[in-house]
Amino acid sequence: MTEALVSGMLQAGVARADQLHATDILPERRNYLHSRYKIRAGSDNKEAAGSSQIIILSVEPQHLNEVLDTIRPALRAESLIISVAAGYPIARVAARLKPEARIVRSMPNTPSTVLEGVSALAFGPRVSDEDAQVARTIFESVGKVVVVEERLMDAVTGLSGSGPAYVYLMIEALADGGVKMGLSRSVAELLAAQTVLGAARMVIESGEHPGRLKDRVASPGGTTIAGIHKLEEGRLRGTLIAAVEAATKRSQELGKGNADG
Numbered sequence: 001m002t003e004a005l006v007s008g009m010l011q012a013g014v015a016r017a018d019q020l021h022a023t024d025i026l027p028e029r030r031n032y033l034h035s036r037y038k039i040r041a042g043s044d045n046k047e048a049a050g051s052s053q054i055i056i057l058s059v060e061p062q063h064l065n066e067v068l069d070t071i072r073p074a075l076r077a078e079s080l081i082i083s084v085a086a087g088y089p090i091a092r093v094a095a096r097l098k099p100e101a102r103i104v105r106s107m108p109n110t111p112s113t114v115l116e117g118v119s120a121l122a123f124g125p126r127v128s129d130e131d132a133q134v135a136r137t138i139f140e141s142v143g144k145v146v147v148v149e150e151r152l153m154d155a156v157t158g159l160s161g162s163g164p165a166y167v168y169l170m171i172e173a174l175a176d177g178g179v180k181m182g183l184s185r186s187v188a189e190l191l192a193a194q195t196v197l198g199a200a201r202m203v204i205e206s207g208e209h210p211g212r213l214k215d216r217v218a219s220p221g222g223t224t225i226a227g228i229h230k231l232e233e234g235r236l237r238g239t240l241i242a243a244v245e246a247a248t249k250r251s252q253e254l255g256k257g258n259a260d261g
Helices: 002-012 027-037 045-050 062-074 089-096 110-114 129-140 150-161 163-182 184-207 210-217 225-234 236-260
Strands: 021-023 040-042 052-059 080-083 104-108 117-123 144-149
Touching: 002 027, 002 110, 002 129, 021 027, 021 045, 021 184, 027 040, 027 150, 040 104, 045 062, 052 062, 052 129, 052 163, 062 089, 080 089, 080 129, 089 104, 104 129, 104 150, 117 129, 117 150, 129 144, 150 163, 150 236, 225 236
Parallel strands: 021 040, 052 080, 080 104, 117 144
Antiparallel strands: 104 117
C-alpha cells in the first residue's frame, strides 16, 4: 500500500519526489523505493516523523504500537497522522501519541496499486476541514474515496477491503466456465476480467441501480436469465452477503485483539 500511495501521489502531482520520505526495515526495499521513485528512503522512523508535516502509518497493526512509541517524541505539533493499520481505532492511536494529535483512519484496498482502489476515511475529533481535504486528496490519487463514521470501518473492511478476493474468485470461476465450454484459458480469463471491469464501470458511471443494469442484459427467455436462474439456485447473492458479514465480524474480533495488546 505504501508503494501504491507513493506512485499515486507522484502521478497525480499531489507531491513531488523530494517531498516524500519513506522508511522500511529492509535495505532492499529502501533501495527499490529510492531507485524507482527517486524519493528519500531510510530506516529511522523517528527522523522521518520529526521532519514531516503529514505522516502516513502504513504499518501492520501488530507493529503499530512500537512505531507510535518510537515517533511520539519527534512529532511536530502541526503533524497530521494518517493511519492505514486495519482494526486499529483512532482513540488507540491518540492514546499513544499526544492528546492534541490530529488523526485520520483509512481503509484502502489492493486495487489502489493500479490506481483503481477505493478508500474509506474516518476523522478524529481534532481533524480540521483542511486536514480532511488533504487526506481526501492523497487517497483520491489512487482511486475513489468515501467518508464514514469510524464505527463502520469494520464493515468497510468486510466489503471493499476483502472484496477484491471475492471478485478474483468470481473471475476465476467465470473463466473456468469458459474453459469448460471450450475457450482457451487465456481467452477465458481476459473475457471474464474485462467483463467484470466493464460492468463495474457501468455501475459507477451510469449511477443506475445494479438491478436495473442487470435487467437490461436479461432479455425474456434468453441466455442471461437462464444463467441468472442457476446463480439464484446456488444462492450467490446470499453467499456474498454472508461473506461480507463474516469478514466484518472477523475484523471486529481482530480490532478487539489490538485493543487488548
